[in-house]
Amino acid sequence: MSKENQMNLSQRDFLSWLLKGGVILTLAGFILPAITYLLPLTRQAPVGGMVDVGKKEDFPTGAGRKVILGGKVILVIHLASGFRAFSATCTHLGCLVDWDEKKRQIACPCHAGFFNSDGSVISGPPPRRLMAYVITVVNGRVMLSA
Amino acid sequence: MSKDQIIAWLGERFDLKRIQELVDQQVKKPLPKNISWLHTLGSMSLFLFISQILTGILLLIYYRPTVNEAFESVKFIMTKPSLGWLYRQVHAWGANLMILIVFLHMLRTFFMGAFKKPREITWVIGALLFIFTLVFGFTGYLLPWNQLAYWATTVGTEIAGGIPVIGEWTKIFLRGGAAIGGETLSRFFVIHVIILPWLVFFLIGAHLLLVRVQGISTMEKVDQEIKLKEGEGTPFFPHHVLKEGIVLYLLIGILIGLSILLPFELGEKADPLQTPHAIKPEWYFLPMYQMLKYLPKLLGILMLAMGPLILIGWPFLDKTKARHPRQRPISTGIGIAMIVLLIVFGLLGHWAD
Numbered sequence: 299m300s301k302e303n304q305m306n307l308s309q310r311d312f313l314s315w316l317l318k319g320g321v322i323l324t325l326a327g328f329i330l331p332a333i334t335y336l337l338p339l340t341r342q343a344p345v346g347g348m349v350d351v352g353k354k355e356d357f358p359t360g361a362g363r364k365v366i367l368g369g370k371v372i373l374v375i376h377l378a379s380g381f382r383a384f385s386a387t388c389t390h391l392g393c394l395v396d397w398d399e400k401k402r403q404i405a406c407p408c409h410a411g412f413f414n415s416d417g418s419v420i421s422g423p424p425p426r427r428l429m430a431y432v433i434t435v436v437n438g439r440v441m442l443s444a
Numbered sequence: 445m446s447k448d449q450i451i452a453w454l455g456e457r458f459d460l461k462r463i464q465e466l467v468d469q470q471v472k473k474p475l476p477k478n479i480s481w482l483h484t485l486g487s488m489s490l491f492l493f494i495s496q497i498l499t500g501i502l503l504l505i506y507y508r509p510t511v512n513e514a515f516e517s518v519k520f521i522m523t524k525p526s527l528g529w530l531y532r533q534v535h536a537w538g539a540n541l542m543i544l545i546v547f548l549h550m551l552r553t554f555f556m557g558a559f560k561k562p563r564e565i566t567w568v569i570g571a572l573l574f575i576f577t578l579v580f581g582f583t584g585y586l587l588p589w590n591q592l593a594y595w596a597t598t599v600g601t602e603i604a605g606g607i608p609v610i611g612e613w614t615k616i617f618l619r620g621g622a623a624i625g626g627e628t629l630s631r632f633f634v635i636h637v638i639i640l641p642w643l644v645f646f647l648i649g650a651h652l653l654l655v656r657v658q659g660i661s662t663m664e665k666v667d668q669e670i671k672l673k674e675g676e677g678t679p680f681f682p683h684h685v686l687k688e689g690i691v692l693y694l695l696i697g698i699l700i701g702l703s704i705l706l707p708f709e710l711g712e713k714a715d716p717l718q719t720p721h722a723i724k725p726e727w728y729f730l731p732m733y734q735m736l737k738y739l740p741k742l743l744g745i746l747m748l749a750m751g752p753l754i755l756i757g758w759p760f761l762d763k764t765k766a767r768h769p770r771q772r773p774i775s776t777g778i779g780i781a782m783i784v785l786l787i788v789f790g791l792l793g794h795w796a797d
Contacts, residue, residue, distance in 0.1 A: 334526040335502060
């Protein structure tokens with residue numbers, strides 16, 4: 299093979315790689331932004347400070363009620379000793395827990411997980427206690443800290 | 445698993461040699477020497493159709509076709525998800541460019557006499573594709589549910605109501621009720637994202653099949669075309685494919701450039717109680733809209749209905765043998781007169797109050 303032929307061959311290879319690389323770059327340039335567009339917008343606007351979730355009378359003593367705050371479900375329990383608030387999402391597999399008024403404990407309907415009124419696990423599969431939220435009553439309004 | 449193993453596995457199940465032959469035949473098929481940059485208008489139309497499908501799918505992820513949510517969801521797309529604004533702009537600009545490019549493709553075919561025997565059916569399908577592209581534009585225009593869209597659609601469907609006998613029924617059928625509302629939005633949405641894409645997809649398939657089977661038209665007279673032998677003419681690959689590649693990249697640049705420099709505004713949400721001042725249709729309907737103003741309602745609508753029919757049936761009206769535009773002065777004259785009319789009425793409409 300003469301020197302000239304060798305030159306031509308590498309030139310051809312070079313162009314071929316340039317073309318293939320260009321096509322791959324173009325496709326990547328289209329697909330990658332499209333994936334970022336498809337990513338769900340999970341970053342919620344920040345909810346700061348205390349949020350008013352209702353009047354004190356809306357939460358009868360001994361009962362529990364769920365409220366939605368920043369896309370999350372929160373279980374508010376009104377005990378004789380005061381208000382308590384926990385994330386209503388069970389730490390086992392994400393079902394929503396309920397306040398059992400008679401047994402005075404929090405129960406998960408999915409796999410029989412039970413929690414104390416302080417959020418700690420009594421029995422069942424949940425691996426962790428429920429996350430607690432700060433809750434106070436100001437001028438008759440129930441305020442939840444996000 | 446190596447490449448050879450995959451080929452061997454497929455070889456035991458399919459006649460790979462025959463498939464390779466068929467592919468080679470298509471790839472190496474020679475094109476006539478007169479193939480020019482103007483012959484990339486067809487593939488440009490196809491690129492734009494594909495772009496519309498892809499950006500359309502992305503928009504569908506967040507778009508919601510209800511009266512309460514349509515406007516807000518488009519606003520959401522334009523502000524929240526990463527590059528959402530770009531996908532909406534490329535879709536809107538792509539729609540406008542597609543109508544322009546398909547029309548230019550049709551003009552090329554008309555003036556080069558490429559619609560003549562034996563390619564009459566290719567023309568008929570092409571004319572249908574142009575009409576469906578316009579319907580795409582009309583139905584898609586309503587979907588953002590802004591003031592302009594709402595009232596342009598009100599006027600557009602009102603024109604259909606002027607057709608004698610079936611007009612009122614047609615209007616109500618299109619609107620899904622007496623006025624534009626949620627029912628209209630649902631109807632237009634289904635036409636825009638389900639019916640038309642598939643219809644156009646299959647028509648493009650048939651159009652391309654005919655182009656490949658019958659070959660590209662030359663300037664020779666009807667029945668005097670010379671069949672190209674292998675080794676003659678311009679090879680489809682790589683010569684013409686390279687040209688199309690260049691055009692594709694230019695088109696992508698133009699689409700993104702226009703989207704950034706001249707974005708379409710969303711405007712205000714549709715208000716059925718408030719008609720905005722000086723409502724006008726999009727530029728591609730403007731010449732027809734302006735023409736209607738000068739003619740008695742019935743005559744105007746009759747002429748609007750004749751337009752597509754003449755367009756579709758043109759190969760059966762113009763059956764002369766010559767293809768070169770200078771050798772068929774009458775049809776070339778009609779073609780030029782039509783273009784002048786469209787431009788004049790379009791400009792009159794643009795300047796009118």
